[in-house]
Amino acid sequence: MRWISILLCSAGLMSCAVAAPAQTAPAHSSKAPAKQGATRPALAPRPMLPTVLAGWVAVEAPKTLRDAAQADPSNAAALQEYGYASGMTAHYKREGETLSLRALSFRDATGAYGAYSFYRQNGWPREEIGAGAASDHNRVLFWVGTTLVDANFSRIGTMSGAELRELAAQLPQPEGGKALTPPILDNLPHASLNKQTTHYALGPAGYAGAGGVLPPELVGFNLGAEAVTASYSLRSNPATLTILSYPTPQMAASQEARIRAYIKAGSHAQPPWPKPLQDSDLASLEVRRTGPLVALVSGDAIPEESHNLLATVHYDSELISMPRESDAVKTGKFLVGITLLILIGAGSAIFLGFFVGGGRALYRVARGKPASSVYDEEFISLHLRR
Numbered sequence: 001m002r003w004i005s006i007l008l009c010s011a012g013l014m015s016c017a018v019a020a021p022a023q024t025a026p027a028h029s030s031k032a033p034a035k036q037g038a039t040r041p042a043l044a045p046r047p048m049l050p051t052v053l054a055g056w057v058a059v060e061a062p063k064t065l066r067d068a069a070q071a072d073p074s075n076a077a078a079l080q081e082y083g084y085a086s087g088m089t090a091h092y093k094r095e096g097e098t099l100s101l102r103a104l105s106f107r108d109a110t111g112a113y114g115a116y117s118f119y120r121q122n123g124w125p126r127e128e129i130g131a132g133a134a135s136d137h138n139r140v141l142f143w144v145g146t147t148l149v150d151a152n153f154s155r156i157g158t159m160s161g162a163e164l165r166e167l168a169a170q171l172p173q174p175e176g177g178k179a180l181t182p183p184i185l186d187n188l189p190h191a192s193l194n195k196q197t198t199h200y201a202l203g204p205a206g207y208a209g210a211g212g213v214l215p216p217e218l219v220g221f222n223l224g225a226e227a228v229t230a231s232y233s234l235r236s237n238p239a240t241l242t243i244l245s246y247p248t249p250q251m252a253a254s255q256e257a258r259i260r261a262y263i264k265a266g267s268h269a270q271p272p273w274p275k276p277l278q279d280s281d282l283a284s285l286e287v288r289r290t291g292p293l294v295a296l297v298s299g300d301a302i303p304e305e306s307h308n309l310l311a312t313v314h315y316d317s318e319l320i321s322m323p324r325e326s327d328a329v330k331t332g333k334f335l336v337g338i339t340l341l342i343l344i345g346a347g348s349a350i351f352l353g354f355f356v357g358g359g360r361a362l363y364r365v366a367r368g369k370p371a372s373s374v375y376d377e378e379f380i381s382l383h384l385r386r
Contacts, residue, residue: 078203189312211276236302240299280298
């Protein structure tokens, strides 16, 4: 048994040698973070608007807009529907010219795009700034990520667009689901679409403020509806397409029936028809449902073109198949796992037996004895003397 005692003692000495550095290591590591933390102060988040931009110098420090009422008192309700988070405004000067910037931040890119489509009017020329931009004389509106920027120049110059692109590159970019634009936009037919006329709404204030065709109370925003409106240049006359998205097809079917009844009521409808419906050709008004979407076409296009435009709206559900295992497959995997566990345990026992037995045999051979103790003669001496 002496060789077993030697092995155990050796193992104990090795474990003590390994444990000693492990106990002394924290004494060095505990001081390092404290030293680093003392020399590296926390960085403050970068403001949305800088004090200096391409030669423009802020007259005073940019002002924070904590709530939607400060950002835009007349459209505060719409900004809240789009998920207003914070904002900032600043006024700049450069060589006698002035620039006013207002940056509005939202919870996600959907809200930023919705607010952009709310403020942008139909017919504004498209600009190449950020994710989307439009201009109206000296005013430029663009959005990027979760931020909407409204810029007003005293005079538009040849480098104004490049200066705003420089600002857009400094704005934060969201990640994950916050970077996604509204999925309902993918349901708009692309043929003959005037892209600068799309308006996305998440609530009655945003829908009515952007010139919605239907009364806001008829859309059903309280049910979680989303709405997008766009104009199309058809061969006969322009047409307006409204798509409403609901959480379930059942909700969509119920709202479709209400909208059909409202249009059928005509001049007797309550509430009265909004101006976009009054200016439409009655023969061209048509409603159609596909899945959780309800589409309405209005305008002055001939009925055939209006019907064809409405027919191109199609909802395609993207279902992900989740594989399900039967009970027999689960039981089989369980038994295989148990078998593998038994084999691993048996293999470990055999390996340990060879290791211990082989070590003992080598120890006996090194002492000049046979590898096995079977041949050892045991003799007991009592040391009896006369």
